[in-house]
Amino acid sequence: MSDICDALLLELTGAASLEKIRAAVEASFEARGKPLEFYKNRISHRNAVFRGAAQRLAAAREDEALLELWQAVPADLPLSRIFIRSLDHERDSVRLRAHWQEIESRHASAPELDALVSEMKARRPDVWTISDYGEYGSLDAPLVEVMESFYDRDCPDLRTARFADALIAQRGLSGVEAATFRKKLYWGAHTRNYFKFITSLINARKITDDPMSRDQIARIEELHKQRSALVVLPEPGALTRAKEKGRTVLLAHAHAGAAAGWAVFVRKLGMKSLLFSANSETGDKPLMHRLSTRSNGAMNFMKAVKMIKRDQHLVRIFPDGGDGGDRIPVDILGCSLDIGAGAGTLAWHGKAATFFGGARWRSDGKLELYLREGPAVDDGTDRETFEAEFANFYARMLEEIALGAPEDIVGKGGIWMKLARALAEQQECN
Numbered sequence: 001m002s003d004i005c006d007a008l009l010l011e012l013t014g015a016a017s018l019e020k021i022r023a024a025v026e027a028s029f030e031a032r033g034k035p036l037e038f039y040k041n042r043i044s045h046r047n048a049v050f051r052g053a054a055q056r057l058a059a060a061r062e063d064e065a066l067l068e069l070w071q072a073v074p075a076d077l078p079l080s081r082i083f084i085r086s087l088d089h090e091r092d093s094v095r096l097r098a099h100w101q102e103i104e105s106r107h108a109s110a111p112e113l114d115a116l117v118s119e120m121k122a123r124r125p126d127v128w129t130i131s132d133y134g135e136y137g138s139l140d141a142p143l144v145e146v147m148e149s150f151y152d153r154d155c156p157d158l159r160t161a162r163f164a165d166a167l168i169a170q171r172g173l174s175g176v177e178a179a180t181f182r183k184k185l186y187w188g189a190h191t192r193n194y195f196k197f198i199t200s201l202i203n204a205r206k207i208t209d210d211p212m213s214r215d216q217i218a219r220i221e222e223l224h225k226q227r228s229a230l231v232v233l234p235e236p237g238a239l240t241r242a243k244e245k246g247r248t249v250l251l252a253h254a255h256a257g258a259a260a261g262w263a264v265f266v267r268k269l270g271m272k273s274l275l276f277s278a279n280s281e282t283g284d285k286p287l288m289h290r291l292s293t294r295s296n297g298a299m300n301f302m303k304a305v306k307m308i309k310r311d312q313h314l315v316r317i318f319p320d321g322g323d324g325g326d327r328i329p330v331d332i333l334g335c336s337l338d339i340g341a342g343a344g345t346l347a348w349h350g351k352a353a354t355f356f357g358g359a360r361w362r363s364d365g366k367l368e369l370y371l372r373e374g375p376a377v378d379d380g381t382d383r384e385t386f387e388a389e390f391a392n393f394y395a396r397m398l399e400e401i402a403l404g405a406p407e408d409i410v411g412k413g414g415i416w417m418k419l420a421r422a423l424a425e426q427q428e429c430n
Contacts, residue, residue, distance in 0.1 A: 017065035021053065024065070028052030047076045054082040063090065067099075080106070136197040137190070139219050143226035144365070150190035151183060159417055160189045160410055166420035167402070167409070169427050170333065181406050188361075188407035192258040198223050199260070231261035232368045234357075236269060239371060242353035243271055249314045250347040250354045252374070252394055255321065255414025256401050259359040261369055262316070271314040276304055276346075277321065301342060308350035315352070319343040319394055320415040328387060330395035333402060335422035337415060339394060344387035351377045354390060356397040360408045372397060 028049045050073050057066040063086060070083040084103060090096045137146045155161040164185050168178045201220045242249050249271070253259060266273050307313060319340040326345075327338035347354050354374035362368050374393040377386055401409055402419065410416065 017062070017068050020057070020062055020065040021069050024053035024056040024062075024069075025049060027056055047073060047079065050076070051079045051082065054079050058082055058086045071102075137194045139216070139223065143223050143230070146194065147187075147191055150187045150194070153186065153190055155182075155186050156189045156193060160186065163410065163416050163420045164406075166423040166427075167406070170423050185406035185410055188257060189410040191407070192410065195227060195258045195260050198227055227260060228264070230365065230367050231264075232362075232366050233261060233265050233268070234369045234371045236265075237371070238373050239269070239353070239355055242376075243269065243312070243314075246312055247376075248308045248312050248347075248350035248352040250343060250350070250352040251314060251316050251357050251371075252343050252354065252397075253316065253318050253357050254398055254401060255318060255416070256398075256410070257359045257408045258361075258367055259357075259369070260367065261359075262357060265369065266314060266316070269314060272311060273314045273316065274304060274307060276300070276315060276317045276342075301346075304346060305349045308346065308352070313350070315346060315350070316357075317343045317346065318414070319391075320398060321413060328391045330391050330398075332395050332399050332415070332419060333423065335419060335426060337418050337422060339391060339398075339415065341387055341391070343394070344390035345383070347390060348377050348381065348383045348386050351379075353377075354393070356394065358397065358401065358408075360405065 028051075031052060032049060050069065054066055054069055057063075057069065066083060066086055070079060073079055080103065087096060087099055090099070137149070141149075155164070164182045167185070168181055171181070173181055198220065202224050239249055239251075251266075253262070304315070308315060317340075319342070321340060326341040328341040328344070329336055329338050331337075343354075346352070353376045356372040356374060357369065358372070359367055359369050375386065375389045398415060
């Protein structure tokens with residue numbers, strides 16, 4: 001074991017966190033089960049061991065060790081993705097700015113990282129000045145004008161372009177139809193990014209190291225009001241009836257479209273709520289608890305089970321996310337993919353009524369939030385049977401989005417790039 005670690009860790013001699021890195025590399029090497037000879041002159045396989053070690057360090061919040069590992073390994077995009085995601089934990093804005101500069105220097109010609117870097121930047125506006133955000137859209141024009149300008153923009157990132165290619169091929173579009181579809185899909189992606197940007201700036205007003213002026217804050221608040229005015233909340237209907245019966249409610253979402261306004265909808269219901277997602281920082285607010293699937297996911301899942309067994313809650317969760325524990329296979333557009341099994345498991349433990357919550361643009365320019373009722377857990381419902389039933393319901397919702405209006409599809413993360421790759425393979429076989 002020491003031989004393989006010595007061979008893999010030559011670049012890290014003198015690192016302050018060497019022992020922690022060594023332990024993570026050893027665990028990664030053991031998990032892969034390959035002999036030392038397998039790694040000789042195979043840089044890609046050696047980097048795979050490093051990536052496994054990086055995932056372990058990120059999960060353990062060993063941020064300094066992860067930083068040293070990332071700095072020592074030659075530019076490896078998958079490992080950089082792990083490191084970039086870990087920066088959500090960094091609260092020192094000066095250090096975070098330095099990390100971003102190093103990332104952009106190392107991967108200056110890597111469009112594969114553009115979407116991830118853009119997403120992380122949008123979530124941490126405290127790291128940047130207002131002028132750094134020109135890529136998202138103007139803060140000086142009315143919201144509808146900014147949104148209209150997105151029709152003239154190119155694709156926001158390589159990932160969205162590849163997804164558009166896959167869906168255009170799947171639908172058999174060409175010529176003007178294909179160009180129109182692509183333009184609308186890109187518009188949806190830009191609008192979603194801009195909405196996220198506005199939310200991030202609103203949340204960062206009081207924590208930024210480079211304080212915004214009163215005029216800038218006023219403009220951001222006005223844009224936020226204009227965005228809120230576009231949102232049409234759904235009629236709660238069956239969800240309210242489930243609440244009145246004392247049932248826990250599980251509201252599943254997908255990483256799709258410009259899904260603004262759900263927090264307002266939940267607050268109006270007046271239920272205790274639990275948001276369970278990769279990007280949540282574990283913590284409490286009045287009537288709302290946040291749990292992360294990325295950090296201490298298994299422990300947080302058990303905490304969620306205890307909470308919904310003890311009290312009625314509205315649970316919001318994103319089963320199409322890449323983080324979390326067990327997975328369950330589903331069929332979407334003829335492709336076999338997997339989603340998180342945790343939503344169905346939580347619903348079963350809480351004897352919950354389930355719903356899907358999505359968003360779609362209307363012809364009048366309003367963003368309409370909608371609810372679809374899913375299966376409910378009754379006394380005596382078998383767990384495996386219910387989990388399969390819920391997974392099938394959720395897969396149908398994802399398929400409906402994928403076959404729907406292009407401006408309602410694209411989101412950050414989720415299942416979409418897996419679907420794009422699967423569709424491309426499907427088309428090659430045909």
